[in-house]
Amino acid sequence: MLNKVSNVTSIEADLGKLYALWLREFKVFLRERSRLVASTFTPVLWLFVIGSGFGSTNPATGVDYQKFIFPGIVSMSIIFASVFFGSYIIWDRKFDFLKSVMVAPVSRETVFIGKTLGGMTTSLVQAAILLVIGIAIGINLTALSLIQTIAVVLLLSFALTSVGLAIGSYIESLEGFQLIISFVVFPLFFLSGALFPLKNLPGWLFFLTTIDPATYAVDALRKAIIGTSAYSFALDIGVLVAFTIAFAVFGSYSFRRMKAV
Amino acid sequence: MHVSIVWLIIIRDLVKKYGNLTAVDRLNLDIQENEVFGLLGSNGAGKTTTIHMLATLLKPTSGTATINGFDIVAQSAKVRSSIGIVFQAPSSDEMLTGYENLKLHSWLYSVPRNIREKRIAEVLDLVGLSERKNDQVKKYSGGMRRRLEIARGLIHKPRVMFLDEPTLGLDPSSREIMWKYIEQLVKQEKITIILTTHYMEEADMLCDRIAIIDRGKIIALDTPSRLKATIGGDIVKLKLVQNTQSNIDMIKKFSFVHKIENVSDDGLLVLSVDNASRNLPVILKFIDTESVEYTSPTLNDVFLRSTGRNIKEEAEGGFMEKYARYDQK
Numbered sequence: 001m002l003n004k005v006s007n008v009t010s011i012e013a014d015l016g017k018l019y020a021l022w023l024r025e026f027k028v029f030l031r032e033r034s035r036l037v038a039s040t041f042t043p044v045l046w047l048f049v050i051g052s053g054f055g056s057t058n059p060a061t062g063v064d065y066q067k068f069i070f071p072g073i074v075s076m077s078i079i080f081a082s083v084f085f086g087s088y089i090i091w092d093r094k095f096d097f098l099k100s101v102m103v104a105p106v107s108r109e110t111v112f113i114g115k116t117l118g119g120m121t122t123s124l125v126q127a128a129i130l131l132v133i134g135i136a137i138g139i140n141l142t143a144l145s146l147i148q149t150i151a152v153v154l155l156l157s158f159a160l161t162s163v164g165l166a167i168g169s170y171i172e173s174l175e176g177f178q179l180i181i182s183f184v185v186f187p188l189f190f191l192s193g194a195l196f197p198l199k200n201l202p203g204w205l206f207f208l209t210t211i212d213p214a215t216y217a218v219d220a221l222r223k224a225i226i227g228t229s230a231y232s233f234a235l236d237i238g239v240l241v242a243f244t245i246a247f248a249v250f251g252s253y254s255f256r257r258m259k260a261v
Numbered sequence: 262m263h264v265s266i267v268w269l270i271i272i273r274d275l276v277k278k279y280g281n282l283t284a285v286d287r288l289n290l291d292i293q294e295n296e297v298f299g300l301l302g303s304n305g306a307g308k309t310t311t312i313h314m315l316a317t318l319l320k321p322t323s324g325t326a327t328i329n330g331f332d333i334v335a336q337s338a339k340v341r342s343s344i345g346i347v348f349q350a351p352s353s354d355e356m357l358t359g360y361e362n363l364k365l366h367s368w369l370y371s372v373p374r375n376i377r378e379k380r381i382a383e384v385l386d387l388v389g390l391s392e393r394k395n396d397q398v399k400k401y402s403g404g405m406r407r408r409l410e411i412a413r414g415l416i417h418k419p420r421v422m423f424l425d426e427p428t429l430g431l432d433p434s435s436r437e438i439m440w441k442y443i444e445q446l447v448k449q450e451k452i453t454i455i456l457t458t459h460y461m462e463e464a465d466m467l468c469d470r471i472a473i474i475d476r477g478k479i480i481a482l483d484t485p486s487r488l489k490a491t492i493g494g495d496i497v498k499l500k501l502v503q504n505t506q507s508n509i510d511m512i513k514k515f516s517f518v519h520k521i522e523n524v525s526d527d528g529l530l531v532l533s534v535d536n537a538s539r540n541l542p543v544i545l546k547f548i549d550t551e552s553v554e555y556t557s558p559t560l561n562d563v564f565l566r567s568t569g570r571n572i573k574e575e576a577e578g579g580f581m582e583k584y585a586r587y588d589q590k
Contacts (some may be wrong), residue, residue: 013371020368028356031397096352100413103316104369105341260318 017106018114025118029125039084040129043077047133050195061197063226070139071221072194074130074149075156075214078123079188082157085119086164086251087180090171102260112165112255116248119161120154127153139225148224148233152240156217159244160188162251169258192218198230213243267294269421269453270315275324277310277477284310286477287324292455294420297447299468300457301560303570307477308457309349312423315455316346329420342370345414346423351406355399359390359409362398363416370417384412387449388442404435408442415450422446424456428463436463443467461560473564480567485560492558492566494519495537502549504528511547515540 029036051066051073061068092098101111127149135141141149167180191205192214198206209215220236223229229236270292277285285307292298300308313319315326317337326333329343353362363381372380385391388408398406407427414422427443428436444467447454458464464471465485473481473488481488494517501508504527512518512532517540520533528551534540537555545553565571 016368016371020365024354024357024361024365027361028354031356095355096348096350097354099318099348100352100366101369103318103341103344103346104366105338105371106369107338261313 014110017110018117021101021106021111021114022117022121025115026121029118029122036125039077039081039126042080043073043126043130044133046076047073047130047137054195059196062228064138066137067139067226068197068222068228069195070134070137071225072192072218074127074134074153074221074225075192075194075218076189077126077130078153078156078217079160079192079214080185081123081126082119082160083164083167083180083185083188085122086115086161086166087168087171087177089115089165089168090174090177093172094174099261108256108258109252112162112252115165116158116161116251119164120157123153123157123161124150134225141225145224149221151237152217152220152224155237155240155244156214159213159240159247162244162247166247166251166254169254188212188214191215193230194218213240213247216240216243268292269294270326270328270455272315272326273324275311275314275326276322277307277314277319278322284477285314285321288477288479290472290479290482292453295451295453296469297454297456297467299464299471300455300474301459301461301464301471301564302457302474303459306474308474309425310477311474312346312425312455312457315340316344316423317341342417343419344421344423345417345419347407347410347414347425347427349425349429351403351410353398353406353409353413356397358395358397359385359401359412360394362409363394363413366413366416372417380416380418384415387415387446388412402435404431404438407431407435407439411442411446415446415452418450419452421453421455422450424454426457426459428458428460440466461564465560471560473560473567475568481563488560488563489558492562494533494535495555495557497532497534497537497541497544497553497555499530499532499544499548499553500551501528501530502551508548512544515544518544 047066047070051069055065059065059068089098102108131139131141131146131149163184164180167184171177171180191208191212193209194214198209198215198219201209216231216236216239219229219231220233220240223233223236268291270290272288272290275285275288276283288307288311300311302308310319314321315328315333317333317340320334328340331339331343333340353359354365357365360381363384364377367377367381382391385394388411390405390408390412393401393405398409401409411422411424411427424443428439431439440463443454443456446452447467456464456467468485470482470484471488472479481491483491499512504523509521509523509530512530513521517535518532519535522531523529524531534544534555537557541553541555561571
């Protein structure tokens, strides 16, 4: 008889669960200041050291090198933040928090979406900080480019948090984290064209950039923020959406088959 | 007045295998509404595996169980709404405050908005954490964390509460505080409690009925007092002034003495005596003794007799599952 409480209340209850899971992620994120500081500091270091260092050699990027890599550095912070955020599920399991969620009447999909929403929020906060720094180095943002940037950040973050969750659900030990950094995070970053233009690359490298989802985020951000790009914005977004859907499906599948204890 | 028994948990032929290892071996058990039921056994006996299956976290290899009328496999969401659980290791989020952890779970269990705050305050009060509710959990002591887990398990007024080794790793004074809160909980919440423990005195003190579980099987099941009664009478150790046959014969004549063991030449006797506190003075009236002591049977004696082993305090539990998890690959 309790089943008949009507679908409206059940949707409301699910949204409540989602909100609660998201709120937990957001609160923990705000309280772990060291994580926020560290994950902001690294991109800034890249932007200024690599940006100024290589910038002084005048690479043929068409624009000032520091500005050229700025969208790449924004993507980098999203890549790191999202993949780490997802694979933090290993910690949640290690410290049994996840068990207490799994034993509650909450579907795995809800937990999964709550996590990805948390990852997207984290990414947005980090992108916002970097955009402020970007304005300081002379990046011009219009309302349209801001909206486009937010859309790309959210898509990339959704996709890569899913990847992190998927991988995290297969790995049981904290040591596996190092593998994720070496084999997922860095390749995603280096192959994305964050630091170099996609034109005139050796064939093998160009091929690898085309299968890296982050490539399309970097390209789209470049279009939105500094106006140059290798592909059209619509193509970038289309490919990103396809990757995001694929990863979300793979992530939630992995998450569903993960053992609770 | 006739009071019908409600069997809230019904377990039939429940089996959990990890490869070649049978962690839970054809378990059959019925647990009544509002009783405090103890699963007593050493580490690796299958207690936690059983709890995990009942809590829908682990799929049984075969067999069935229902909780509150719901099947643990087919109706897992309804089972989850019916139960609360305190795991062996605290599972609250350390970065959140006690209150925030409870709030999170009140959402997860869809506690209605209009009673949410009231219920959080109620459970905080029940476990004595109202004053520390706004501290982050990482500042809590081990005992406080454990109590917060209890509060969290109660947030949605479950019919059944599982306590998996609720006092494992606590110091003696925190353990006593914990027992006090569990007793309070039984009084206040009208709830069925299943607790696992390898501490005999804990099972004895808190439980209405106890199942002794060993190698995945129930080997004894009854109230603590009846289990102890199966051991026979109290155990009396007497040291005679004169170790003579006539003295021993005289003791043998008392109807309340069941067994006499002449342990050593210097006159130490071990007797099995009904109701020693009343009958011992009678013996002492007739026999000159140098010293006397008696002990009542404990659940350890019951365990010892059923298994041939003492309950040992081994390394922390759950090893069987962990071991088996590696074994499977």
